[in-house]
Amino acid sequence: xxxxxxxxxxxxxxxxxxxxxxxxxxxxxxxxxxxxxxxxxxxxxxxxxxxxxxxxxxxxxxxxxxx
Numbered sequence: 410x411x412x413x414x415x416x417x418x419x420x421x422x423x424x425x426x427x428x429x430x431x432x433x434x435x436x437x438x439x440x441x442x443x444x445x446x447x448x449x450x451x452x453x454x455x456x457x458x459x460x461x462x463x464x465x466x467x468x469x470x471x472x473x474x475x476x
Contacts, residue, residue, distance in 0.1 A: 412431060413419070419427050435452040449457045 413427055416428060419425070436448060439448060439451075443451065446457055
């Protein structure tokens with residue numbers, strides 16, 4: 410969300426052009442030039458941390474299922 414503050418709002422409106430552009434510029438255009446770890450660091454400016462994914466999933470499921 411740091412690069413696209415309006416990401417949730419855009420997706421909820423069915424507008425995917427902004428996140429698609431971000432993915433194309435940061436991820437897809439590189440193909441197989443980088444390892445997944447290198448690509449994550451290049452795209453997000455920090456190394457992959459599983460805690461970030463776990464926190465995201467916990468927040469997502471808590472909001473959806475009221476846990």
